[in-house]
Amino acid sequence: MPEHVSILQQIGLAILAVATVAWVVGLVRLVRVVALAPPEAARMPMGVLPKQSQAPAAESAPLTADEQDAFAGLVRQFGRS
Template identity: 75%
Template sequence: MPEHVSFLQQIGLAVLAVATVAWVVGLVRLVRIVLLPPPRPLPRSLPLGSLPGQARPPALESVPLTADEQDAFAVLVRQFSRG
């Protein structure tokens, strides 16, 4: 800077430069929001690329219950059905 420019004038110039850059950035963002259409959402029918498809449905699992376990389960179901 030239010698005849005071320290306060240099600070003022820096503040104006920062304000100008902030204004330009805000204006560009505003124009992008107004002029560019929003992105279209992807249809839900497209599969996710990172997850493999299932080859077959999972097998049903069952465990045989003893007579005591069946009785205890029946008591539990009756308790739940009463509320």
């Protein structure tokens, strides 16, 4: 190594090289695991919820007269915009 390169720079370069090699090895292993996975697992990434077997039931709540008036006022206000 040239004389003007400090020992800290040499250590930093060595650490960066080791981290790069470790990242490449991990990436290659991940690609191999995904390539060998069954097709169903490849379509649904981790953390994704499975599809629902049936549609959810509709939810509703009755509104009081005051709430209905307030809602009508909001609809009129948004209609003007």
